[in-house]
Amino acid sequence: MSFSALTKPQMRDVLARCLWIHIVGAFIVSLRVAALYKSGVVKPRKKAYVGFYRNYDSMKDLEEMRKAAVFQSAK
Template sequence: MADKAVSVASKPVMRNLLHSNIKKNIIIALSLAGFCGFTFKQVVGNERKRKYAEFYRTYDAEKEFEEMRKKGLFQSC
């Protein structure tokens, strides 16, 4: 009964261990970088694009020029 309880431990994999770990880590790093890039674009980029579009839709350059001229910011006008 004691013979059946004892098992032989398998040898650890030492050949190409660094190569397999590096490959696994590169795959994880690239997928996380892609996910973070896509998330940043969706959260920050699209919101920034929307705000710029709203600003230029309602921007009046002539009104802005007249306000700056009244404040005396231009020497030639």
């Protein structure tokens, strides 16, 4: 009978190798999430602010707030 020798399991640096794989994976996932957040939240928010302030008249808004009696000291 012929017995094949079993390969010995690697006992050194197993934790370090697993941690390295997980760190690289977490870095890649975080980059993807940041890119999705930028394209899905930040850019539309900036576009909304630009659209709002394009036609915003602060004096008109102030007069509307005065008429609505929002301010106690200004009449």
